[in-house]
Amino acid sequence: PMDLSHLREDYRRATLDVGDVAADPLDQFRRWFHEAQEARVYEPNAMALATADGDGFPNVRMVLLKEATERGFVFFTDYRSVKGLELDANARGALCFWWGPLERQVRLRGAITRIPSEDSAAYFVQRPRGSRLGAWASAQSSVIV
Numbered sequence: 001p002m003d004l005s006h007l008r009e010d011y012r013r014a015t016l017d018v019g020d021v022a023a024d025p026l027d028q029f030r031r032w033f034h035e036a037q038e039a040r041v042y043e044p045n046a047m048a049l050a051t052a053d054g055d056g057f058p059n060v061r062m063v064l065l066k067e068a069t070e071r072g073f074v075f076f077t078d079y080r081s082v083k084g085l086e087l088d089a090n091a092r093g094a095l096c097f098w099w100g101p102l103e104r105q106v107r108l109r110g111a112i113t114r115i116p117s118e119d120s121a122a123y124f125v126q127r128p129r130g131s132r133l134g135a136w137a138s139a140q141s142s143v144i145v
Helices: 025-038 082-089 117-126 129-137
Strands: 046-052 058-064 067-069 072-074 092-099 104-111
Touching: 025 067, 025 092, 025 104, 046 082, 058 082
Parallel strands: none
Antiparallel strands: 046 058, 046 092, 067 072, 092 104
């Protein structure tokens, strides 16, 4: 058996004073995201996305935040992927950012909607050629036989 009970950090550096929190949650997120960038956190835009299938079983995987605006937090996925299909069936999810060096995490949950297809197309064409080819050719999350 794996005994992992001894693996525990004592988080003492980071504090959260309500008086230091911005009134607008998006402003607060932007401030903390900037701090994560300044701290050179590896891929500060990496976030865990949790969805649920039709039976309510959760799935979680890492995706990359591409935009954070008043309209929401934007990430991209293949609509045919497991997460894409789960979001078609249940358009709710949760996100979690973990910035270890800052001893900070940010959690969000709510409705997930598709962005306009023009925005998806614009993102797709700016991706590196190999990435575009891989996305076009693969049936993401499908069993290969």
